Amino acid sequence: MAEGDSAAIRNGTVRRRLRRAAMFVASLVLVAVLWELYKVVGPEAGGRLFGWNILPRSNDRAMPHVWEMLSRYGRPEIRSSDRKIWSVVLAGAWFSFRLALVGFVIGSLLGLGLSIVMARFRFVERGVLPYLIVSQTVPLIALAPLVVSWGGKLEIFGWEWPRWLSASVLGAFLAFFPVAVGALRGLRSAPAAAVELMESYAASWWQTLRKLRFPSAIPYIVPALKLAASSSVIGVVVAEISTGLKGGIGRLIIEYAREATGDPAKVFTAVFGAALLGLAMSGFVTLADIYMMRNRPKEAST
Amino acid sequence: MSAVELTGVSKIFNKGAGNQVDALLDIDLSISTGEFVSLIGPSGCGKSTLLRLIANLIEPTDGSLIVNGKSPKQARLDQDYGMAFQQSGLFEWRSVAKNIELPLELKGWSAAKRRERALEMLELVKLTDFADHYPWQLSGGMQQRVAIARALAVHPALLLMDEPFGALDEMTREHMQSELLSICRKAGTTVVFVTHSIPEAVYLSNRVVVMSPRPGRITEVIDVEIKGDRSDSTRDDKAFFSGISAVRAALRGVELDSTARGIEDR
Amino acid sequence: MSSRFGSFVRSVIPPLIFGTIFIALWELAVKGLDLKPYFLAAPSTIWQMFVENFGLIWGATKVSGANALIGLLTGTLFGVLMSLVLSRFRILNDIVTPLAIALNAVPIFVLVAVLNNMFSITSEIPRRIMVMLVVYFIVLINVARGLTQVSATHVELMKSYAASDLAILRKVRVPNAVPFLFTALKVAAPASVITAFVSEYFGGSQNGLGSRITSNIAISKNSVAWAYVLGACLLGLAFYIVSSVLEGAATPGRSTRRTRVSR
Numbered sequence: 001m002a003e004g005d006s007a008a009i010r011n012g013t014v015r016r017r018l019r020r021a022a023m024f025v026a027s028l029v030l031v032a033v034l035w036e037l038y039k040v041v042g043p044e045a046g047g048r049l050f051g052w053n054i055l056p057r058s059n060d061r062a063m064p065h066v067w068e069m070l071s072r073y074g075r076p077e078i079r080s081s082d083r084k085i086w087s088v089v090l091a092g093a094w095f096s097f098r099l100a101l102v103g104f105v106i107g108s109l110l111g112l113g114l115s116i117v118m119a120r121f122r123f124v125e126r127g128v129l130p131y132l133i134v135s136q137t138v139p140l141i142a143l144a145p146l147v148v149s150w151g152g153k154l155e156i157f158g159w160e161w162p163r164w165l166s167a168s169v170l171g172a173f174l175a176f177f178p179v180a181v182g183a184l185r186g187l188r189s190a191p192a193a194a195v196e197l198m199e200s201y202a203a204s205w206w207q208t209l210r211k212l213r214f215p216s217a218i219p220y221i222v223p224a225l226k227l228a229a230s231s232s233v234i235g236v237v238v239a240e241i242s243t244g245l246k247g248g249i250g251r252l253i254i255e256y257a258r259e260a261t262g263d264p265a266k267v268f269t270a271v272f273g274a275a276l277l278g279l280a281m282s283g284f285v286t287l288a289d290i291y292m293m294r295n296r297p298k299e300a301s302t
Numbered sequence: 303m304s305a306v307e308l309t310g311v312s313k314i315f316n317k318g319a320g321n322q323v324d325a326l327l328d329i330d331l332s333i334s335t336g337e338f339v340s341l342i343g344p345s346g347c348g349k350s351t352l353l354r355l356i357a358n359l360i361e362p363t364d365g366s367l368i369v370n371g372k373s374p375k376q377a378r379l380d381q382d383y384g385m386a387f388q389q390s391g392l393f394e395w396r397s398v399a400k401n402i403e404l405p406l407e408l409k410g411w412s413a414a415k416r417r418e419r420a421l422e423m424l425e426l427v428k429l430t431d432f433a434d435h436y437p438w439q440l441s442g443g444m445q446q447r448v449a450i451a452r453a454l455a456v457h458p459a460l461l462l463m464d465e466p467f468g469a470l471d472e473m474t475r476e477h478m479q480s481e482l483l484s485i486c487r488k489a490g491t492t493v494v495f496v497t498h499s500i501p502e503a504v505y506l507s508n509r510v511v512v513m514s515p516r517p518g519r520i521t522e523v524i525d526v527e528i529k530g531d532r533s534d535s536t537r538d539d540k541a542f543f544s545g546i547s548a549v550r551a552a553l554r555g556v557e558l559d560s561t562a563r564g565i566e567d568r
Numbered sequence: 569m570s571s572r573f574g575s576f577v578r579s580v581i582p583p584l585i586f587g588t589i590f591i592a593l594w595e596l597a598v599k600g601l602d603l604k605p606y607f608l609a610a611p612s613t614i615w616q617m618f619v620e621n622f623g624l625i626w627g628a629t630k631v632s633g634a635n636a637l638i639g640l641l642t643g644t645l646f647g648v649l650m651s652l653v654l655s656r657f658r659i660l661n662d663i664v665t666p667l668a669i670a671l672n673a674v675p676i677f678v679l680v681a682v683l684n685n686m687f688s689i690t691s692e693i694p695r696r697i698m699v700m701l702v703v704y705f706i707v708l709i710n711v712a713r714g715l716t717q718v719s720a721t722h723v724e725l726m727k728s729y730a731a732s733d734l735a736i737l738r739k740v741r742v743p744n745a746v747p748f749l750f751t752a753l754k755v756a757a758p759a760s761v762i763t764a765f766v767s768e769y770f771g772g773s774q775n776g777l778g779s780r781i782t783s784n785i786a787i788s789k790n791s792v793a794w795a796y797v798l799g800a801c802l803l804g805l806a807f808y809i810v811s812s813v814l815e816g817a818a819t820p821g822r823s824t825r826r827t828r829v830s831r
Contacts, residue, residue: 020666027667127582137758137808139765142800145782146793150607193391200357201408202379211404215395230673234766237675241769242782250678254770257681267681275674282673296394297438 032066039065064265069272072265085266089273092249096236096277099164099248103171104232104281108225110172111179118180119187119213120205129184135177141234144170145242163245171235175228182224186217219296222289229281237274249274304368305460305492306333306356311365313351324517325351329365331511331520335459338486338493340503340510342549348518349496353462356494357385370459381405383460384453388468390445392437392452399424399433402452409456423451426485443474450482454489461486461493468498476537479505483532500553504545505532512552522552609791617795624780625799632776633803635692636764639699640756640807646700647707648749654708655715655741656733665712668705676701677763680770695767695776702763703756707749714748715741750815757807765800777803 073086118125148166190213198208240250249270256267308331315323326348333339341349354360355367358374369377377383384405392401402420403411411419424430427447437445446466453461467475479502486493497503503510510524527541536542591611597603598610609617618625654661679701683694718740726736768778777800784793 019662023663024666024670027663030663031667123582126579127586130583131587134805137754138801138804139758139762140801141762141766142777142781142797144769145785146790146797149785149790191389191391193387193389194393196354196359197385197387197391199359200378200383200385201381201405203408207408211407212393215393218395226673230675233673234675234677237678238766238769253678253681257685257770260685264685267685271678271682274678275676278674279670282670295397295436297436 035066064268068265069268072269085269089249089252089269092247092252092270093273093277093280095247096167096233096240096249096274097280099167100171100229100232100236100277100281101284103168103173103236104175104229106168107172107175107232108179108228111176111224111228112183112221114176114180115183115187116209118184119209125184129181132177132181136181140174140177141170141238143173144235144238147173148239148243148245163243164247166243167236167239167245167248170239171232174231174235178224178227178231179221182227183217183221186220187213189220190216218292222285222292225285225288226282229285230278233278233281237277249277304332305335305337305370306331306494307368308332308352308356309366311352311355311362311367313348313355313360314363317363326355327517327519329518329520331523333492333494335492336490337509338483338495338507340495340497340507341513342497342500342503342510343513343518343521343553344515346518347513347515349513350464351518352513353464353494353496356460357383357462377460381409381456382458383462384456384458386446386449386453386461386463386466388465390437390442390449392445392448394437397434397436398429398440398448401437401448402455404452405456419455420451423455426454426488427451427481441474443470443478446470446478447481450485454485454491457489459492461491463493463495465496465498467502475499475502480532480534482506487531500546500549501537501542504528504542504549505536510545510549512549521555524548524552609794613791614794614798617791618798621792621795625777625796628775628777628780628796629799629803631692632761632764632768632778632800635695635767635776636699636760636803636807639696639764640703640760642696643700643703643760644707644749644753644756647704647752648711650704651708651712651715651745652737654712655737661712661716665709668709671705672709677766680767684770684772690773692773694772695764698767699760699763703760706756706759707752710748710752711745714745718744747819750811750819753811754808754815757811758804761800761804761807 073084073089114128118128147170148163150161150166187209194212194216195208198212203211236248237250239245240248241254244251244254252270253267253274256263256270260267308329311326311329312324313326315321315325329352341352343349351360355362356369356374358369358378367374370382372380372382392398393404396404399417399420402423403416406416406419421430421433424433427450429444429447429451432440432444437448440448446469449466453463467478470478482493483506485491493506495503495506504526507526510526512521512524513519514521524545526545528536528539528545529541594608595611598608598613650664654664677698680694680698683697687693715737722740722744723736726740731739764776765778768774768776769782774780774783777796781793781796781800784790784796
């Protein structure tokens, strides 16, 4: 490949990325426009459509203007405090981010570990994999309140279970399954010829794992990690909501929602904060993805 | 001194079951050190199976094999042979040099020695400038050269090749054949080469082993009468053409008994 | 044929063994170590509570299940319609797709807090809208991909027949998109149950499974809460099985494995 070729391809990729970013911004603007449009057109007190009460109220209290939501960030959280809302929301998002990160890391490591055991022992794979797959279809999130209730009550040799740990445990629990399933698929994806090659070198199972199976599993592990990251965020936020865990973004959302009658734009600030949290986790995994796949051929994206 | 000795070797898959396959039956073959031997035959004649038996990737049902004076298993553990496949089988996440270093890593060589040997091999296949490139940046022919470099990295006495040039176009193929010969000549390597192509078998080998389809047997072993080292002019040599005819006749003799397919007449 | 029986045994026996051992260990751990009910309930206790409270559990299941189902159906409908629009107007496709993909990473169920304010406090509508939104994006991304990622050769062939865009849509794009739709449903169905659930944690009407779990914990009846969790799992499983069956019925012989799902 000539030097000029790779430079041209790189420029094309950059242009494509810029275009995609511009489209993303355009889509946000589109959503804002649609929001305001409904406010102009929609019924003030909510309405009926085909006999059902499904049209939301479009008055300023139920649906604040977009610019009101954005400007709310600049004003203080509560009337008596000096702290601007954006710093409160950011702190809450950061708190939840750390919990989600801990859950994500623990869940992913455990998932990877199990996938290696399953790859090594076919019997374990056959016995455990069906449950792993089924677990992804079942609402494990239902366990959230139970796990969270351990907080403050559970004691192990005098060490009391901190409430925030329940949130991370839930996040880890949800992150575990996609990683275990995806990593196993990846470990099994090494081409037969490559496995034969390693056999011809009389390589041990562990050497084959390190040098062949694991690297060829990475394209499968990365999408699983993305799923695990968003699952971990969901787990943490749900845990926060069902207990009102202090400091997290979930609690902020609930609190501000209660004040919505007096201060309608406030809850949106927290909602956007939660969105930021999700995007940050996803961005974290994407960075890891770029690093891990840096030397591989780029798949032609559609 | 024979590099590979097969006596009465048979390989039957799924013996006794409904889907039993008699891949090889009663194979006797002796390959001397430094010889270049091709295995040719229609699809299903067991040539790849035979190669894998020598490589100890599968076990024979019957008979004995001696590779480099040892059991095939010991030869594999000692890395006495290098292997190359039709798919170059390079690891896409490793650079060209690191791909060549793979067998050396497994043998526990130090990083400095590995790098040195890898560069030596790259020099041999004339790809020194591409040491830090990645496989997907290279053409098919170049990837196969890297695969051959990797196979030779441990300086093996024996080279086992399973249709390594099958996926290449005609011109690259002829070029690679010349390259392979010059490399093996320098190193004195014994080569067992599986192919579908009659001209390729005749050009490369001292002897061509013609095999029949299931159950795989050796029909005939043809001595190639080309004198001296092969070169581009060899392809116009009378001995080359008579060699091709001889092999084709032996294969046709096989074809008279069963409608076998899969031989290229290029 | 002995090999088919053999493979059946090999795929059913190990999960049964692992499952039985797991439940046995669980039971032993709780009874043997005398674990407090607020930590973990024994399988036998859970089953007992499930049977005793079945009527209540079923009632709550119907509420949550209805929310999930309505959201699933409407979300699928709008998702399919919108993806048809997107396949027609490619510029819209380029605008909407990055947003939809970004939303995958975001816990959009928090919007329920906002939706609750837009409707009356006893309404189940916010939850249904939430499920609809979640399902909508899943279906949208996948069906749009199915409609647009068609083999160029097929399209060229149709153009050589001077076929109209509508004909190409009907004869090439839509059939291509059908497996994508069903793969999306297999993801959306469990997601709808989960979302219906999680939406109940934000306040509002308290008749569904999620709220019953929290309320039972609040009065320290954790074993009963576990029974509701079991009910929830069964609901989710039922949704998944139905969507799998539908997939099998609608795409006989077709392999959906090549359509990698995007969440």
